Amino acid sequence: MVQITLPDGSVRPFERPPSGAEIAAAIGPGLAKAALAIRVDGKIKDLATVIERDAKIAIVTPKDKDGLDLIRHDAAHVMAEAVKELFPETQVTIGPVIENGFYYDFARPTPFVPEDIEKIEARMHEIVKRDEPLKREVWQRDKAVGFFDSIGEKYKAELIHSFPAGEDISLYRQGEFIDLCRGPHLPSTGKLGHAFKLMKLAGAYWRGDSRNEMLQRIYGTAWADEKQLKAYLTMLEEAEKRDHRRLGREMGLFHLQDIAPGAVFWHPKGWTLYRTALEYMRRRLEGAGYVEVNTPQLLDRSLWEASGHWEKFRQAMFTSEAEEKVLAIKPMNCPCHVQIFRQGITSYRQLPIRMAEFGACHRNEPSGALHGLMRVRAFTQDDAHIFCTEAQIPEETKAFCDLLMGVYRDFGFTDVVVKFSDRPALRAGADETWDKAEKALKDATQAAGLETILNPGEGAFYGPKLEFVLRDTIGREWQCGTLQVDFVLPERLDANYVGEDGNKHRPVMLHRAILGSFERFIGILIEHYAGKLPLWLAPEQAVVATITDKAAGYAKTVAAALKEAGIRTVLDLRNEKIDYKIREHSVAKLPLILVVGAREAEEKSVALRRLGGKAQEILALGDAVARLKEEAAGPRSGAA
């Protein structure tokens, strides 16, 4: 007698040890049909698993997150089976579940071409129709290695070699195809259903190492039903519509050009947006007790040798020559800031010094990494270095976290994940120093009311760091802010201050940024808002559009009044129908349209229409200006 406890707490006795499928059938025929796997005391197993003793179980269906993962995992296996049938010379390697789908990496002498993908997908649907049962088999390790070697699957054999010795190996058989896999799996290929689609073809290195051979990866997406699949595909289309590269062009913000890979040509509107963000940051930093500096672009090689960049980051640095000297274009501002710190003698009374620079940096990013504004070679950071004593780390960190969260809020981001990266295996500095630095960072984030996720061993070699990740409207994550504790650079570049005791001491440097690079952050803003920027950031905030020439004189008065109030205003006096003008300015995502015709000119009013809205609001000119001035001024928090 086996007692099976169901999720609702009820207990069912079975005469003989039942399989998962039998339990599902005992509960009901609907569930039996939907059943994909069984959860036994919290662990997912094949539906065929026989439950030998009393247990708490749950039947896994496509509605579970786990069930969906099973579907995706099986989709990968079915794809591998399809590939083996169509292209028998191909070797299979690994095929995991990923967010929204799955992939499988294949090894073959010639890469797949896009038409192959269609054939593979069609074959997958056939395999689902065949409804092949999946059977788990447990093999001895040596036998498994021998088997995979014998059928020419050397990657699988290599995988088994990397598994712990003495462990039995599980294989799953479906039709003619047999694959190394931990499982669990669906009972048969028919359970996969047809809500999947192969998405893209890509190269990927074996075991993620660029020294290894490149495999052919096929990505796919898979869902519990057609409706979910369609929703996902629609979401991808929506994401494409908010692509900052497309919107940047459509809205006339910037362009990129072959003659300057990884560098941005900012057009007037884009530059206005950039400046608005920069001036906002400048105001916030001033309010938070920072001083702003500006340092050279080209610096002698000797500085970079001293800082350690020449040794570690040479390949990412652009260099130039002048009179037989090698100069490097700065990839970072920090060594320059230490130079300013070193001028004259600094007293402990002056610390902390918060030194900010909107410094233009260049990094020679690999060509394949470049991506619109998100990954560029020339960029400007909202960079600052806080020179302080060890004792000041907690309060400076707390103050920084507060400032950062306020800034994100003002830009419209409230969902922020904080990652805490602690000491890496290879590091500089004594363990006691690390203890102090890590504790200080952690305490300070707590004091600032922030939860952190541990990122073990991912700190910089010179100190622990915090990383601030924003989540945008459609759920994507962007790492923007950072705070790094650095004991090394002050040492290498010989920065000192005179302490209370009259002796020389090393300051600690906190490297910190909130937006990261302006280029990238503006890209994120564009995508977050799908181009519909909040009023205070919009490059053109208002347009005054006339209905007839008769209102032109008055329209000029209205535009002048708005400009006088500091609102970025354009005037549209063109001889076009008002429908045309409204459509054009709406497509351009201009937040405020003020329509004026004979009636408004007569009454000294405006008809205000907001982007996306249908209704118009008739306001007296003076009221409109006063109200819009207030709205367009932007966030007030922390303003200096």
Place this chain on the structure above:
RNA sequence: GCCGGCGUAGCUCAGGGGUAGAGCAACGCAUUCGUAAUGCGUGGGUCAGGGGUUCAAAUCCCUUCGCCGGCACCA
């Protein structure tokens, strides 16, 4: 950097050995209009760059550059 795809007018794209095309945009003329596209007309090209095959190349081949999707990288 690596694998695959792509590069034709400002944008979106058709054309695939024999005179370079469309829509939108731009420009001109007419229209003076009440909340998401008025009509007619005009101009616009090193078919990414270089080399080759051919009587003839946007088209076929080689190569360089750039872009796109991944991978690796992201100090």
